[in-house]
Amino acid sequence: MKDEKEHSVVPCASLQPASYGERLCSLKPDPVSRVVESLRSSVKYRYLCEATLTRMARWALERHASPKDAAKAAKSKLHQVYGAYMEPGTCERVARGVAALPEEELRVVCRRIMESHASTRERLADLEEIGLALADLVKPQGPVLDLACGLNPFALPWMNLSPELSYYAWDIDARLIGHIDTFLAGIGCPGEAVCRDVLAEPPDVEADVVLLLKALPCLEQQEAGASLRLLRxxxxxxxxxxxxxxxxxxxxxxxxDHYGAFMQGICGALDIEARILMWPSETFYILQR
Ligand SMILES: C[S@@+](CC[C@H](N)C(=O)[O-])C[C@H]1O[C@@H](n2cnc3c(N)ncnc32)[C@H](O)[C@@H]1O
Structure with a gap:
């Protein structure tokens, strides 16, 4: 008799309201999944890598109890660190540009593609000079790792890299990364583009040169102190x-002045000297051990 009782199925009607409620709750997705789901269902953020959405959801839930408010805050943060740089149609223009590569002049297509992203667009006027100056000062001898790359891989024709050097590009938009990977293969560049959140999964690959172009302000907006941790x-x-x-x-x-002071702090903490190159739109710091 005892055994029978232990294995009997409890009919729903005999459950206390509280335990019934608990059972219902346990079927609901947890708050992090709900926020991630909401981000996934947005047209703008559905292609971002899982680690970024999960990290943003956790960040937002630490500040907002309701998943709805947290989703709103996460979207606003994602706009600040990613969406603000991408205009509507950027990915489609990249796809068309990459597909048209065999017919068109490489540099013309790459310039047109880079016009679509706020960050690379600002660099276009000085691209030639920047490419020559960096190649001269940095002299890459091994793999180049471009972190939070945006559309910078399309500046490869100006980077003056030896053709045998591998180039790896990481960013958080899987769709964009797919087009960049096709581009790298199309121009015969060894290496690959990877959808990877550098805060959730910091670099663990050997590189001779790491590019962090206009990336640190964006990373600091997500995690204070991220720059120093990443550089270390x-x-x-x-x-x-x-x-x-x-x-x-x-x-x-x-x-x-603000970023100059910021880099002074970083160089002091790393006990390293930086060479500085300045253009009207962008200032470069070359850190060499
Ligand atoms: C200001 S843009 C710079 C893009 C590019 N480096 C350039 O200079 O043209 C910042 C880039 O960081 C990327 N990003 C933001 N957070 C990231 C993260 N946690 N991991 C990897 N990339 C990230 C964004 O998607 C965006 O492409």
Whole structure:
């Protein structure tokens, strides 16, 4: 008799309301999954890598109890660190540009593609000079790792890299990364583009040169102190860091001084010297061990 009782199925009607409620709750997705789901269902953020969405969901839930408010805050943060750089149609233009490569002049197509991203667009006027100056000062001798790359891989024709050098590009938008990977294969560049969140999964690959172009402000907006932590973990011979001279809205006042002071702190903490290259739109810091 005892055994029978232990194995009997409890009919729903005999459950206390509280335990019934608990059972219902346990079928609901947890708050992090609910926020991730909401981000996934948005047109703008559905292609971002899982680790980024999960990290943003956790960040937002620490600040907002309700998943709805947290999803709103996460979207706003994602806009700040990713969406603000991408105009509607960017990916489609990239796809068309990559598909048209065999017919068109490589540099013309790449310039057109880079026009679609706020960050590379600002660099276009000085691309030739920047490419020559960096190649001369950095002299890459092994793999180049471009972190939070945006559309910078399309600047490869100006980077003056030896054709045998591998080039790896990481960013958080899987769709964009797919097009960049097709581009790398199309121009015969060894290496690959990878959808990877550098805060969730910091670099663990050996590179001679690491590029962090206009990336640190974006990473700091997500995690204070991220820049120093990331730089400390890199074993590359040279790290090239850059900062914009003005904000996306066009305000420039004090930005160079602000980032100059920020880099002074970073170099002090790393006990490293930096060489500085300045253009009207961007300032580069070359950190060499
Ligand atoms: C200001 S843009 C710079 C793009 C590119 N490096 C350049 O200079 O043209 C910042 C880039 O960081 C990427 N990003 C933001 N958070 C990231 C993260 N946690 N991991 C990897 N990439 C990230 C964004 O998607 C965006 O492409």
């Amino acid at each position: 973990g890199l074993s590359a011979r040279v790290v090239v860091v850059s900062f914009p001279s003005r904000s996306l809205g066009g305000r420039g006042k004090g930005m160079a």
